[in-house]
Amino acid sequence: MPENSILGSSPLRKEGRAKVLGEAKYVDDLSLPGMWFGATVRSTIARGKIRKITFSQDVNWSEYAIVTASDVPGENTIVHLTRDHPCLAAEQVNHPEEPILLLAHPDKKALLAATAGVHIDYEELPGVFTIEESEAAVENGDTERIIWPGSDAGGTANCFKQYLMYSADAKDTEQGLALAFENADYIVQGEYSTGAQEQLYIENNGVIAECNKDADGRVTDVCVRGSMQCPYYLVHALTLVFGLPEEKCRVIQTETGGAFGGKEDFPSVIGSHAALLAMKCGHPVKITYDRAEDMAATTKRHPSRTRHRTAVSKDGKLLGGTIEFAIDGGAYATLSPVVLSRGTIHAPGPYKWPYLRVRAKAMATNVPPHGAFRGFGAPQSLFALERHMDKVAKVVGLTPEELRRRNFLSTGDCTATGQPLNDPVDMQKLLTRALEEHGYHEKLKRFAEENKHSSIKRGVGFATFMHGAGFTGSGERRLNSLVHVEVNADGRPNLLVSSTEFGQGTNTILCQVAAQALSLPYENISIAQPDTRVVPNSGPTVASRTAMIVGKLVERACKKLLTTLQDYASLPPQHTPGEFRKAAGFYVAEHGSLRSSVRYEPVKPIFWDDELYRGDAYPAYAWAVYVAEVAVDLNTYMATVTRFDALQEVGKVMHPVLAKGQVEGGVAQGIGYALYEKCVWKNGRMLNNQMTNYIMPTSADLPPIHVHFEEVPSAHGPGGAKGIGELPMDGPAPAILNAIENATGVAFHSIPLLPEDLFERFASFTERAHGGSEELDGSIDRDTRTEVDA
Amino acid sequence: MSDIRITINGQARSLNVPSMKRLLDVIREDLQLTGTKEGCGEGECGACAVLMNGELVNSCLVPALQANGASVCTIEGVAIDGRLHPVQQCFLENGGAQCGICTPGMILATQHLLNKYPRPTYEQIQEGLAGNLCRCTGYMRIFESVCKAAEADYLPDRGKA
Known part of the structure; x- marks a missing residue:
C-alpha cells in the first residue's frame, strides 16, 4: 500500500449511507418498551424565592410522576467546574426558564396541560441582565443585586472568574507598559461588543433514561442515551445526582443532529432530569425539547x-x-x-x-x-x-x-x-x-x-x-485520555473511543488514521458507538482536539498493535490485509483477545503555569x-x-x-x-x-x-x-x-x-450632513469612547 | 378522528387518525417511518419536508385530513431497490450530509428541484433549497452534491411520488 494513500484522501463518511437513506436513528427515532415522556416546569421570572408550588385541580395528578429537588437522591447539582448549578431549583430561581419541577406521563400529549397546571408563587428579587448591571452592583455595593456570591472553587461576588495575563513578568510588564504609553506616537482606544448566539443544531436536545432499583427501592444504576458530545461529562453529572459510582452510570451517545458546543454541557442537565423521572415512575423516560424550549432554556454563546x-x-x-x-x-x-x-x-x-x-x-x-x-x-x-x-x-x-x-x-x-x-x-x-x-x-x-x-x-x-x-495549558494532561483498538475474531479492527460524531466527521477521520497506521483498507476499520460501558474516556469532543489529540492516540495504539502482531504472531513488516487477518486470528486464538490501549502523552514537553497564567x-x-x-x-x-x-x-x-x-x-x-x-x-x-x-x-x-x-x-x-x-x-x-x-x-x-x-x-x-456633503464621514465614530493622537 | 387513505412510498394505506394530526406525526408514529425529522414544528427549517403529490411540503404544517388521497414520498421511498438514488449517492460522495438531520428533507427538496429544473443554475439551487436549513455545511457541499446529481444522468421520474 503506498504511503499516505488514505490520510489526505476523501473516503465516504462512515455513517453517511445510513444518513442519506434516512435510516440513521436519532434519539427521537428510538422508543423503549413501556417508555414514558417527560416535561419540565420552568421559572417564569428571572430571580426570586420560591414561596409555594400548587397543583391545579383540573389534572389527575395520580397519573403523573412528579420530581422536585427533594427527590434528588444524591447532590442537587449539575457539576461542571463548580457545584453552584442546581439540578432543580429548590428555594430560589436565578434565571428565566430555570427547571423547578419535572413531570412524566405515558402519553406525551398529556404533558402540555399538566405543565400549565403547576403554579409557582415567587417572592421576586431584583435581577441584573447585562455585564454592566452586574458590574455596577459590585461597584455600588448593591447587595440586593449581588446575584452570585462566589464559591469555594473561586470567583467573587457576581464574578465567576478573573484572569490577569501578562506578556512577561508582571512588574516588568507594568513598567514597560507605562513607558510605552508615555513614548507612543499614537494611543488608540476602542470598545467592541458581541451578542449571544444560538447554536441552532437542527436536532433539539433529547435523551431517554432508564433506572434500576433494588428491593429496598434504592437506585442501583442508571442509563441515559441521547444526543450529546461528551458521554463522560454526563456520567460525571449522574454520579453526583444519584450518589452512584461511575460504573453504575452508563451513557450512550445516539446519532447526534448537530451540536457546535450546544451539546457539550447541557446534556448533563436534561440527562439528569430524565434519569430522575425514570427513577420516580419506574419506566424509561424520554425528554425531547421542542424548538422554543430548546432556544429559550439551553446555552448560547457568551455575549x-x-x-x-x-x-x-x-x-x-x-x-x-x-x-x-x-x-x-x-x-x-x-x-x-x-x-x-x-x-x-x-x-x-x-x-x-x-x-x-x-x-x-x-x-x-x-x-x-x-x-x-x-x-x-x-x-x-x-x-x-x-x-x-x-x-x-x-x-x-x-x-x-x-x-x-x-x-x-x-x-x-x-x-x-x-x-x-x-x-x-x-x-x-x-x-x-x-x-x-x-x-x-x-x-x-x-x-x-x-x-x-x-x-x-x-x-x-x-x-x-x-x-x-x-x-488549554495543562488541560490535556489532566484529561489523561485513553483509547483502545481491538481486533475481533474476524480480524477487523474496531476503535473504542468516547469521541463522538455529530457531523464533523469523527468516525471517518479516526478510521482513516487507523487504516493508515495499520496499512489496511479504510473499509476494514470500524468504530464503536460511544457507550461508556464499552468505550474508555478519551476526553470530551470539544476544543478542536479530536483529530489532533485523539487521532494521535489512535495512531499510537494502532502502531503498538502492529508491533504486537509482528512480535507474537509473525506478521511481516509489509503486510497484506489477508496476512493481517491471519496474524490477528492466530493471536486471538492464542490469547483470547487482542487489544491495544494508549494514554495521552505530550508529543513535545508542554509547560504551563496555572498560577501565572503563562x-x-x-x-x-x-x-x-x-x-x-x-x-x-x-x-x-x-x-x-x-x-x-x-x-x-x-x-x-x-x-x-x-x-x-x-x-x-x-x-x-x-x-x-x-x-x-x-x-x-x-x-x-x-x-x-x-x-x-x-x-x-x-x-x-x-x-x-x-x-x-x-x-x-x-x-x-x-x-x-x-x-x-x-x-x-x-x-x-x-x-x-x-x-x-x-x-x-x-x-x-x-x-x-x-x-x-x-x-x-x-x-x-x-x-x-444636512445641507453639507453627502459623503459619509468615517472619522465620526460614536461607538468608541476616544481616539487620541498622543 | 378521520379515516384517511394515503399512498406512502407507493403503498396504499388506510388510517384512522385525528383530522388535525400533523402529517409529520402520522408518518413518524402511525406509519413508523422515522426518516422524516422534526426541527422546528413551524415550517421554517424543512427537516420534515416530504413530497406530497410531487410538491415539496413541510409535513409539520399539513393536517392529516389534507393528506387524504395524496401520494406521499418520504426519504424511505427514495432509494431504488435498496440501492442509493443518484441524489443520495451524490450527497454521500460530496459531503452533502454532515450531521444528517436535515439530509432527508434536503434530498427531497433536491429531487423536487431537479424535477423542475433538470439542469438548475446556481441561483435556482440556492432558491430551491432555501426552505431547508442546514447548520453544518454552509450549503456549499450540498450545492456541489446537487450539481453532481444534475450531471449524473438524473432521471426525473425516479422519485415515486
Whole structure:
C-alpha cells in the first residue's frame, strides 16, 4: 500500500449511507418498551424565592410522576467546574426558564396541560441582565443585586472568574507598559461588543433514561442515551445526582443532529432530569425539547465586551497594549471560566506585543447560563482585536495589510503567554496568498471608484488570526485520555473511543488514521458507538482536539498493535490485509483477545503555569486569513457578503471534503454571527426563541465560500494534522465588519449588525450632513469612547 | 378522528387518525417511518419536508385530513431497490450530509428541484433549497452534491411520488 494513500484522501463518511437513506436513528427515532415522556416546569421570572408550588385541580395528578429537588437522591447539582448549578431549583430561581419541577406521563400529549397546571408563587428579587448591571452592583455595593456570591472553587461576588495575563513578568510588564504609553506616537482606544448566539443544531436536545432499583427501592444504576458530545461529562453529572459510582452510570451517545458546543454541557442537565423521572415512575423516560424550549432554556454563546488601549509608534509598531475582556456568563458558572480562558489567550491574536496586559472576567447575570459554542471565547476576543487592528492602521495612516505585516508573529517568536513558536509560522505568506486568491487589491481600487456613483457600496476586508488546538495549558494532561483498538475474531479492527460524531466527521477521520497506521483498507476499520460501558474516556469532543489529540492516540495504539502482531504472531513488516487477518486470528486464538490501549502523552514537553497564567497555552495553533467582500445597500440598509475566501494552515488536511465542509459551515455560522443572528432579551428571557424570528443564514443568503489550505505537517497530530473545527468561527465577523467600513467609511463595533443598526447610524449621518456633503464621514465614530493622537 | 387513505412510498394505506394530526406525526408514529425529522414544528427549517403529490411540503404544517388521497414520498421511498438514488449517492460522495438531520428533507427538496429544473443554475439551487436549513455545511457541499446529481444522468421520474 503506498504511503499516505488514505490520510489526505476523501473516503465516504462512515455513517453517511445510513444518513442519506434516512435510516440513521436519532434519539427521537428510538422508543423503549413501556417508555414514558417527560416535561419540565420552568421559572417564569428571572430571580426570586420560591414561596409555594400548587397543583391545579383540573389534572389527575395520580397519573403523573412528579420530581422536585427533594427527590434528588444524591447532590442537587449539575457539576461542571463548580457545584453552584442546581439540578432543580429548590428555594430560589436565578434565571428565566430555570427547571423547578419535572413531570412524566405515558402519553406525551398529556404533558402540555399538566405543565400549565403547576403554579409557582415567587417572592421576586431584583435581577441584573447585562455585564454592566452586574458590574455596577459590585461597584455600588448593591447587595440586593449581588446575584452570585462566589464559591469555594473561586470567583467573587457576581464574578465567576478573573484572569490577569501578562506578556512577561508582571512588574516588568507594568513598567514597560507605562513607558510605552508615555513614548507612543499614537494611543488608540476602542470598545467592541458581541451578542449571544444560538447554536441552532437542527436536532433539539433529547435523551431517554432508564433506572434500576433494588428491593429496598434504592437506585442501583442508571442509563441515559441521547444526543450529546461528551458521554463522560454526563456520567460525571449522574454520579453526583444519584450518589452512584461511575460504573453504575452508563451513557450512550445516539446519532447526534448537530451540536457546535450546544451539546457539550447541557446534556448533563436534561440527562439528569430524565434519569430522575425514570427513577420516580419506574419506566424509561424520554425528554425531547421542542424548538422554543430548546432556544429559550439551553446555552448560547457568551455575549462579550472588549476594551483595547494600544500604544503604537508612527511606523506602525505595536509598543504595548492593555485588553479588558468581559463576558456575560449567565446565572451559573457552568463552563464560563474555561470559555473566558480561551478568549483571554486568543485576545492578543497573531501579533508581537512587547508589553501586554489582559484583564478578563466572567460576570454573573440573571439569564440562562451561557455555554460552549464553537470557538469558545475566541470569536469574541478576536472580533475585538481584528476590528481594533483596522482602527490602529487608520490612526497611524497605514493600510490594514501593512499594519499587520509589521507586527505578525513568526517562527521563533514568543506568543503573549510566553510560548515559543518552534513550529513554522508564516502569516506573511498566508496574507499574501489570501489577498491574491480573493483579488483584494484589484477590488480595493475598483470598488472605491464604483462606489462614487452607486447607492450600493461595496468593500473588502479581512481578518488574520489563529486558534489553539486541544485543551488549554495543562488541560490535556489532566484529561489523561485513553483509547483502545481491538481486533475481533474476524480480524477487523474496531476503535473504542468516547469521541463522538455529530457531523464533523469523527468516525471517518479516526478510521482513516487507523487504516493508515495499520496499512489496511479504510473499509476494514470500524468504530464503536460511544457507550461508556464499552468505550474508555478519551476526553470530551470539544476544543478542536479530536483529530489532533485523539487521532494521535489512535495512531499510537494502532502502531503498538502492529508491533504486537509482528512480535507474537509473525506478521511481516509489509503486510497484506489477508496476512493481517491471519496474524490477528492466530493471536486471538492464542490469547483470547487482542487489544491495544494508549494514554495521552505530550508529543513535545508542554509547560504551563496555572498560577501565572503563562507558558505553552496549546500544543499547536492553526493559522488563518479570511477575506470578505460585502455590498451595503444604502436604500435598504442591508449588508450582504458577496464572496468569501478562507485560507488556513491546519497542518496536514486529513480529508479534503470533510475539511472544506468544516470551514464552509463555520464561515456560514460566522456570517450569521455578524449579520443575521440576534438574540432579543427582556429581563433575562429570550423573546425570539423561534426559527421564524431568530434568523440563521439560508442557502439563498450565503455567498460562494472559497476554501484554501496551506499544509504544514505538525508533529502533534496523526500524519501531521492539527485542529480545524473551531477556527472558521473566529474570522468571518471581523473580516465582514472591516469590509463594511471599507465600503461605507463607517466603523461599526458591535455584532450582530442588522439593517436596523445600519439604518440608525446612517440616518444620523444624513441628519448631520444636512445641507453639507453627502459623503459619509468615517472619522465620526460614536461607538468608541476616544481616539487620541498622543 | 378521520379515516384517511394515503399512498406512502407507493403503498396504499388506510388510517384512522385525528383530522388535525400533523402529517409529520402520522408518518413518524402511525406509519413508523422515522426518516422524516422534526426541527422546528413551524415550517421554517424543512427537516420534515416530504413530497406530497410531487410538491415539496413541510409535513409539520399539513393536517392529516389534507393528506387524504395524496401520494406521499418520504426519504424511505427514495432509494431504488435498496440501492442509493443518484441524489443520495451524490450527497454521500460530496459531503452533502454532515450531521444528517436535515439530509432527508434536503434530498427531497433536491429531487423536487431537479424535477423542475433538470439542469438548475446556481441561483435556482440556492432558491430551491432555501426552505431547508442546514447548520453544518454552509450549503456549499450540498450545492456541489446537487450539481453532481444534475450531471449524473438524473432521471426525473425516479422519485415515486
